[in-house]
Amino acid sequence: MPLSNAEIARLVEDRRVHKRVYIDPEVFELEMERIWGQAWIYIGHESQVPKAGDYFTTNINHKVPVVMVRDKHGAVHVLHNRCGHKGAKLVEQRSGNARGAFRCAYHGWTFQHDGQVLKIPNETGYDNTGFDLKDSCNNMQKVAQSASYRGFVFATLSSDAPDLETWMGGAKDCFDNLCDRSPEGEVEVAGGVLRYEHDCNWKYIIENLNDTMHPMVVHQSVVQAAQDYIDTLPEEAVKQRSEAEIILPFGGSYENMEHMGITGFKYGHHYDGGKTSIHADYSVDPEYHKRMVAAYGEERTKEIYSFNTHNTLYYPSLTIKTAVQNIRVVRPVAVDKFVVETWSFRLKGAPDTMLQRTLLYSRLINSVGSMVGPDDLECYRRVQDGLHSDASEWVEMYRQFGRDEDLGDRVRGGGTSDLDMRTEYAAWRDYMLQEAFS
Amino acid sequence: MSADIDLIAVEDFLYQEASYLDNPDLEKWLALYSPDGTYWMPASENQHDPVNEISHFYDDRVMMEIRKRNFVHPRASSKDSAVRCSHLIGNIRHAGRSDNGDLIITSNFQVVMFYREEQRVFAGTYQHHLIERNNSFLIRSKRVNLINPEAAHKSIIIYL
Ligand code: FES
Ligand SMILES: [Fe+2]
Numbered sequence: 001m002p003l004s005n006a007e008i009a010r011l012v013e014d015r016r017v018h019k020r021v022y023i024d025p026e027v028f029e030l031e032m033e034r035i036w037g038q039a040w041i042y043i044g045h046e047s048q049v050p051k052a053g054d055y056f057t058t059n060i061n062h063k064v065p066v067v068m069v070r071d072k073h074g075a076v077h078v079l080h081n082r083c084g085h086k087g088a089k090l091v092e093q094r095s096g097n098a099r100g101a102f103r104c105a106y107h108g109w110t111f112q113h114d115g116q117v118l119k120i121p122n123e124t125g126y127d128n129t130g131f132d133l134k135d136s137c138n139n140m141q142k143v144a145q146s147a148s149y150r151g152f153v154f155a156t157l158s159s160d161a162p163d164l165e166t167w168m169g170g171a172k173d174c175f176d177n178l179c180d181r182s183p184e185g186e187v188e189v190a191g192g193v194l195r196y197e198h199d200c201n202w203k204y205i206i207e208n209l210n211d212t213m214h215p216m217v218v219h220q221s222v223v224q225a226a227q228d229y230i231d232t233l234p235e236e237a238v239k240q241r242s243e244a245e246i247i248l249p250f251g252g253s254y255e256n257m258e259h260m261g262i263t264g265f266k267y268g269h270h271y272d273g274g275k276t277s278i279h280a281d282y283s284v285d286p287e288y289h290k291r292m293v294a295a296y297g298e299e300r301t302k303e304i305y306s307f308n309t310h311n312t313l314y315y316p317s318l319t320i321k322t323a324v325q326n327i328r329v330v331r332p333v334a335v336d337k338f339v340v341e342t343w344s345f346r347l348k349g350a351p352d353t354m355l356q357r358t359l360l361y362s363r364l365i366n367s368v369g370s371m372v373g374p375d376d377l378e379c380y381r382r383v384q385d386g387l388h389s390d391a392s393e394w395v396e397m398y399r400q401f402g403r404d405e406d407l408g409d410r411v412r413g414g415g416t417s418d419l420d421m422r423t424e425y426a427a428w429r430d431y432m433l434q435e436a437f438s
Numbered sequence: 439m440s441a442d443i444d445l446i447a448v449e450d451f452l453y454q455e456a457s458y459l460d461n462p463d464l465e466k467w468l469a470l471y472s473p474d475g476t477y478w479m480p481a482s483e484n485q486h487d488p489v490n491e492i493s494h495f496y497d498d499r500v501m502m503e504i505r506k507r508n509f510v511h512p513r514a515s516s517k518d519s520a521v522r523c524s525h526l527i528g529n530i531r532h533a534g535r536s537d538n539g540d541l542i543i544t545s546n547f548q549v550v551m552f553y554r555e556e557q558r559v560f561a562g563t564y565q566h567h568l569i570e571r572n573n574s575f576l577i578r579s580k581r582v583n584l585i586n587p588e589a590a591h592k593s594i595i596i597y598l
Binding site for chain 1: 481485490491492494500501503505506511512513516518554588589590591593594
């Protein structure tokens with residue numbers, strides 16, 4: 001018996017969510033269908049498929065395999081990774097180039113890069129069988145909608161979803177800011193990807209992004225370890241180490257975190273920071289600055305730098321760091337398992353030092369060998385375990401409730417508020433009750 | 439290979455290093471590295487650049503010193519659970535010398551790791567660049583090539 005809408009509605013209140021949303025496999029299956037099967041899900045970046053036939057494969061939710069591919073006219077498609085014949089997954093590799101066409105390993109049907117069936121071996125066997133060679137159902141099917149914003153490719157399995165830009169709403173500004181930080185106004189994937197398995201529910205990581213009540217507790221150990229060692233070094237030596245400016249702000253005070261502010265949007269998106277963030281005090285490479293000013297002029301350059309966000313969530317699958325130029329992608333697997341991909345971006349036209357800092361950040365904070373990510377994961381794991389207790393059915397999100405400022409297209413609140421979580425669960429409820437697009 | 443290489447001594451040194459990671463003693467482990475020593479675990483096969491490409495680990499002395507302190511910090515919750523490993527190292531070979539004269543030693547490893555009530559297996563090859571010093575060595579660099587660097591791993595909270 002699937003959960004009824006009445007039961008789903010009872011799982012989320014305005015200040016509390018029921019523990020079942022994290023630990024119940026039935027809820028998870030329904031999330032895959034109604035959230036991940038309806039929302040725009042991040043697939044990849046166009047720069048991952050620069051040439052005709054280049055492809056990148058992933059799953060759109062925990063199961064549905066898709067392939068992002070560029071055709072010979074330069075268009076990027078997101079197709080179901082399923083053969084039009086008997087359904088074999090067509091492309092097995094994570095990325096590569098399908099020269100000329102996709103060819104199925106099973107009976108050799110071939111497909112153009114836009115999914116259209118090209119050739120069927122020994123075709124005459126279908127003569128007079130009622131099988132229609134021209135029927136588009138034999139093609140690799142396009143997903144319901146796909147679109148790209150400044151090179152970031154999203155897809156949705158829902159034909160009811162509004163267009164991508166409408167869906168992003170004001171959170172779109174963060175993509176603009178990320179790309180505008182390039183003197184050429186464009187970014188590209190560079191330096192490879194990190195994959196990190198998390199043995200817990202997928203929602204913890206997106207609830208943690210802008211949970212600014214945790215860094216000074218969870219990351220105290222790495223901040224202190226770094227500070228202890230730095231204290232033994234001459235000041236000059238420390239200045240040359242970007243690690244110091246990356247790690248130490250994780251120990252920021254509650255006041256600093258509160259000051260960042262959180263801004264929430266429709267469909268569950270939010271960011272923290274804006275005027276300032278834990279990335280705001282990064283040193284500016286003089287060569288980079290020179291190229292920015294040459295491209296945009298002094299004033300616009302300042303404006304671009306000054307929009308400084310920490311994490312921006314495009315609910316449910318993607319979080320980006322504009323000031324760092326890396327992104328994390330959530331790929332759910334099961335109720336207690338997901339994988340996080342960390343992709344780093346090159347600001348086109350910027351000196352190599354910028355990408356090097358991005359990669360340093362990704363490694364220091366987001367890798368499996370980091371001293372930051374593993375402590376976050378440890379806490380998610382403990383929540384996953386703890387919620388099996390019957391001591392309470394509820395998880396609270398009361399912080400600063402009632403103090404949020406409604407600005408029409410967005411809601412603004414304190415940096416240490418639970419506005420981020422409340423924003424997510426308002427969207428969760430709408431998607432799960434299938435009211436999000438009505 | 440060169441007759442002047444005492445492979446037994448090299449072997450013994452690699453085993454010693456591994457033993458400091460089996461029951462982690464990062465203080466002693468760090469003492470085996472030269473001041474400019476590095477530890478590198480690439481995140482993809484055939485990676486040739488730790489700075490312009492992403493790695494799981496790329497520590498120099500500064501990061502090693504921070505990690506050593508973090509590892510025993512009472513509030514590093516990921517370190518609340520003990521981590522114990524068993525390293526097996528074999529196929530140890532002398533693979534020439536680097537430009538600055540360091541010994542290049544390649545080997546195969548298998549590490550069984552116990553952490554958080556779970557046993558995991560890692561395998562791959564090591565490449566050590568060793569500085570000969572008195573009757574022993576110092577590590578200038580250690581590169582850890584996992585056979586599955588691009589897989590989604592769980593937290594790796596100790597050097598392999
Ligand atoms: S399943 Fe693909 S050709 Fe038969
Ligand atoms: Fe964190």
